[in-house]
Amino acid sequence: xxxxxxxxxxxxxxxxxxxxxxxxxxxxxxxxxxxxxxxxxxxxxxxxxxxxxxxxxxxxxxxxxxxxxxxxxxxxxxxxxxxxxxxxxxxxxxxxxxxxxxxxxxxxxxxxxxxxxxxxxxxxxxxxxxxxxxxxxxxxxxxxxxxxxxxxxxxxxxxxxxxxxxxxxxxxxxxxxxxxxxxxxxxxxxxxxxxxxxxxxxxxxxxxxxxxxxxxxxxxxxxxxxxxxxxxxxxxxxxxxxxxxxxxxxxxxxxxxxxxxxxxxxxxxxxxxxxxxxxxxxxxxxxxxxxxxxxxxxxxxxxxxxxxxxxxxxxxxxxxxxxxxxxxxxxxxxxxxxxxxxxxxxxxxxx
Numbered sequence: 441x442x443x444x445x446x447x448x449x450x451x452x453x454x455x456x457x458x459x460x461x462x463x464x465x466x467x468x469x470x471x472x473x474x475x476x477x478x479x480x481x482x483x484x485x486x487x488x489x490x491x492x493x494x495x496x497x498x499x500x501x502x503x504x505x506x507x508x509x510x511x512x513x514x515x516x517x518x519x520x521x522x523x524x525x526x527x528x529x530x531x532x533x534x535x536x537x538x539x540x541x542x543x544x545x546x547x548x549x550x551x552x553x554x555x556x557x558x559x560x561x562x563x564x565x566x567x568x569x570x571x572x573x574x575x576x577x578x579x580x581x582x583x584x585x586x587x588x589x590x591x592x593x594x595x596x597x598x599x600x601x602x603x604x605x606x607x608x609x610x611x612x613x614x615x616x617x618x619x620x621x622x623x624x625x626x627x628x629x630x631x632x633x634x635x636x637x638x639x640x641x642x643x644x645x646x647x648x649x650x651x652x653x654x655x656x657x658x659x660x661x662x663x664x665x666x667x668x669x670x671x672x673x674x675x676x677x678x679x680x681x682x683x684x685x686x687x688x689x690x691x692x693x694x695x696x697x698x699x700x701x702x703x704x705x706x707x708x709x710x711x712x713x714x715x716x717x718x719x720x721x722x723x724x725x726x727x728x729x730x731x732x733x734x735x736x737x738x739x740x741x742x743x744x745x746x747x748x749x750x751x752x753x754x755x756x757x758x759x760x761x762x763x764x765x766x767x768x769x770x771x772x773x774x775x776x777x778x779x780x781x782x783x784x785x786x787x788x789x790x791x
Contacts, residue, residue: 446551446571446677447487447669451522452584454481455513456500463504470499487669490552490570494578501580508615510580511622514587519595522588525549528662529647530596531655536643538596539566542589548665553585563604563643568634569681579610582634583619589636590623598648600624604639607631609684613739630740630748633685675701675711679719680726687727687750694719728764731757735773742769 453476460467471477474496480488501509519526525548532538543555543566556567570582586606593601602624612619612629619627682700686692697719698708712718727749734745746757761769 446490448490448493448552449484449523449549450481450486450488450493451517451549452513452581452588453488453493453496454521455517455584456497456509457481459504459509459513459516460500465503470496470503473499490550494581497580497584498578508583508618510583511587511619514584514591515622517588517591519588519592522549522592524658524662524665526592526596528655528658529592530649531651531658532596532647533650533652534643534647535593535597535601535638535645536564538593538647539564539638539643542592545662545666547669548662550585551669563637563639565605566636566638568636569685570634571677571681579608579612582608582610586634586636587622596647596649597645599645601642601645603636604642605635605637607633607635609634611734611737611740613737630744632688675708676715676717676722679708679712679722683723683726684730688748690750690752692723692750727760731761731764731769732772735769738773742773745769 453474457467457471460470467478475492476488476496480486497510497513501507506512525542525545528545529538529541532541540557543557546553546555552570554569554571556569558565558567568582568586570578586608590601590603604625605628606619606623606625607628609631610629616627616629678701679697682697683692686696686700694708695705698705701708703711709719712722730749731745734740734748740748742757743754746754749757751757751760758768761767761772765772767775
């Protein structure tokens with residue numbers, strides 16, 4: 441059976457296409473490689489796979505030569521184009537309420553994004569998960585959506601909203617100052633989870649367009665749109681998301697992941713079996729996919745990769761990599777570096 445896929449409204453893809461058209465870049469080849477067509481994005485009633493949108497942003501970064509394309513697209517985007525999700529947030533009384541509304545109704549525009557708001561004495565922490573996509577293949581997509589949240593916050597408040605913390609799970613060693621400029625704070629890459637944090641003072645900033653009557657009118661409409669938009673994400677996708685978060689902490693056990701998903705370890709095993717896999721297979725295949733992606737970044741040492749994948753020692757990682765690929769990680773990295781040349785295709789794989 442084909443696994444159900446989370447879908448999106450295509451907002452990020454449309455922003456990428458607009459940027460490419462400004463540069464007179466041919467978009468048809470990129471759309472085909474991402475499994476999309478212009479018709480998919482022209483018709484507002486059509487939702488597209490989240491994987492295809494994420495892949496398109498990765499491919500779009502190649503001809504533009506913009507390593508920070510995702511955050512640059514977010515900076516230039518008009519959040520109003522998101523539609524209903526933007527307007528209900530803009531009717532909130534303050535940024536804190538707008539953030540809660542965005543968290544509840546985000547699936548109206550993007551089913552693959554999950555936000556968890558955790559109040560703290562000093563403010564709130566927003567944990568961000570991307571479900572149903574192989575997140576390590578869609579760095580630009582991650583940076584776009586986190587950036588759009590900040591851009592939208594600045595639009596509805598008329599203030600230079602700045603998070604107190606920004607963290608991304610993927611690695612990055614270039615354009616760091618661009619991210620600090622946009623967010624107004626340091627950005628941590630290679631973090632255990634994708635995360636934003638806001639102070640109580642920031643949460644209390646009033647929304648310029650607050651309208652309790654509009655909010656009351658839009659709530660039932662958003663609830664109906666939410667029911668219509670929701671797609672059941674496979675358990676495997678949720679497991680992969682939790683495993684990737686827990687691997688660097690050495691806590692990616694079946695029991696820990698089951699607890700994070702609010703099921704028993706036995707139920708987790710049974711439901712994965714229903715999807716034709718096991719917990720061990722999911723972890724092994726995810727580690728292999730992550731390893732191949734991490735090795736493309738020459739600034740990340742093999743020892744760091746071993747830690748990110750939850751191995752006790754680099755030699756343990758080396759042994760597993762040889763089992764997967766028949767060669768050592770260092771040889772695999774050298775082959776990738778020698779094979780890559782100007783004009784090469786962007787890396788493929790599910791996004």
